[in-house]
Amino acid sequence: MIDLQLLHRALDALPDPVTGRGLVAAGRAAPPTAQGPVARATIDVTGLSDEARTALEGAARAALAAVPGVGEVRLLLTAERVGRTLLAVASGKGGVGKSTVSANLAVALARMGVSVGLIDADIYGPSQPRLLGTEGEKPTADKQRMNPVMSRFGVPMLSMGMLVPPGQAIAWRGPMAGNALGQLVDADWGATRLLILDLPPGTGDVQLTMVQKHKPGAALIVSTPQDLALIDATRAIDLFRKATVPVLGLVENMAGYACPHCGEISDPFGRGGAEAAAATMDLPFLGRVPLEIAIRTASDAGEPPAAQDGPVGAPFHALAAKVAAAMNLTAAGGLNA
Numbered sequence: 001m002i003d004l005q006l007l008h009r010a011l012d013a014l015p016d017p018v019t020g021r022g023l024v025a026a027g028r029a030a031p032p033t034a035q036g037p038v039a040r041a042t043i044d045v046t047g048l049s050d051e052a053r054t055a056l057e058g059a060a061r062a063a064l065a066a067v068p069g070v071g072e073v074r075l076l077l078t079a080e081r082v083g084r085t086l087l088a089v090a091s092g093k094g095g096v097g098k099s100t101v102s103a104n105l106a107v108a109l110a111r112m113g114v115s116v117g118l119i120d121a122d123i124y125g126p127s128q129p130r131l132l133g134t135e136g137e138k139p140t141a142d143k144q145r146m147n148p149v150m151s152r153f154g155v156p157m158l159s160m161g162m163l164v165p166p167g168q169a170i171a172w173r174g175p176m177a178g179n180a181l182g183q184l185v186d187a188d189w190g191a192t193r194l195l196i197l198d199l200p201p202g203t204g205d206v207q208l209t210m211v212q213k214h215k216p217g218a219a220l221i222v223s224t225p226q227d228l229a230l231i232d233a234t235r236a237i238d239l240f241r242k243a244t245v246p247v248l249g250l251v252e253n254m255a256g257y258a259c260p261h262c263g264e265i266s267d268p269f270g271r272g273g274a275e276a277a278a279a280t281m282d283l284p285f286l287g288r289v290p291l292e293i294a295i296r297t298a299s300d301a302g303e304p305p306a307a308q309d310g311p312v313g314a315p316f317h318a319l320a321a322k323v324a325a326a327m328n329l330t331a332a333g334g335l336n337a
């Protein structure tokens with residue numbers, strides 16, 4: 001009899017090449033199973049180089065074979081997509097600043113020289129055209145494929161909002177939302193290596209299509225301090241973990257209020273809660289963005305704070321540096337791994 005707990009621990013003791021966390025905890029591998037002397041594991045190698053795949057396969061095989069009772073190891077390596085990687089930005093509920101974080105993360109990464117594009121998949125409230133100053137622009141199409149709109153910040157982008165006339169509420173269900181997402185993901189992104197996907201809040205149709213058809217290489221979760229009763233955020237995290245999408249970590253937005261007069265940061269909702277909650281969920285904490293009037297006014301004006309050098313952009317630059325390190329992103333080339 002193989003002890004399943006030992007099997008699980010053996011696989012999870014190996015670090016995920018992208019996030020450095022345990023393979024199972026990172027969502028890179030499904031929990032292993034056993035039947036008689038045969039141990040089975042499925043590892044998702046999406047986005048990894050050939051060398052990284054081979055090394056990971058060898059290490060997993062050896063780790064599982066060393067568990068008492070294992071006579072044979074059967075590994076299944078899966079890879080839905082190679083080349084371009086999707087980074088999904090999700091939240092448990094609306095209004096927490098997921099779109100603001102997505103836009104500014106993209107702009108900050110582009111400033112670092114990463115080849116990055118942005119997809120606004122928020123069918124309920126597409127806001128990226130406003131955030132990136134591309135309102136009113138329409139994507140052109142060749143041979144049925146859309147060409148992304150280039151923003152002034154070096155980030156090509158497409159939005160669900162570009163598929164319908166402005167101001168018209170998008171109330172798509174199931175297949176329509178899924179098809180629309182497909183059009184955006186399969187557009188002509190050229191040499192863009194990383195696509196940031198600003199998801200609608202929650203865990204609805206778009207999210208399901210996304211993990212099933214356009215499997216992201218990684219995900220990050222945005223939350224406010226108040227949101228951290230966490231039921232909602234936990235559902236979003238579960239969706240990715242079940243689909244073996246590595247979750248890079250949690251970003252706390254609207255954390256502390258930055259006084260527009262003196263710059264002092266006060267914490268009406270307390271401090272440290274998100275970090276503690278991230279630890280409870282076994283998620284890295286990727287940093288906090290203060291609640292700051294300058295962030296809202298710049299965003300509303302189509303001037304993402306991350307395009308600025310000053311303190312308003314700083315939290316986004318710090319976040320981008322962490323994401324780039326976690327995803328092995330390099331200037332120009334995009335992805336290393």
Ligand SMILES: Nc1ncnc2c1ncn2[C@@H]1O[C@H](COP(=O)(O)OP(=O)(O)OP(=O)(O)O)[C@@H](O)[C@H]1O
Pocket residue numbers: 091093094095096097098099100101122125127200201253254255289290291292293295296297299300
């Ligand atoms: N750190 C911040 N400081 C000040 N205002 C912010 C901050 N983050 C976001 N906002 C503002 O909060 C509002 C909601 O933000 P945003 O649209 O990014 O949220 P969202 O989670 O994408 O919402 P939804 O998915 O429901 O559309 C916007 O007006 C935005 O400018």
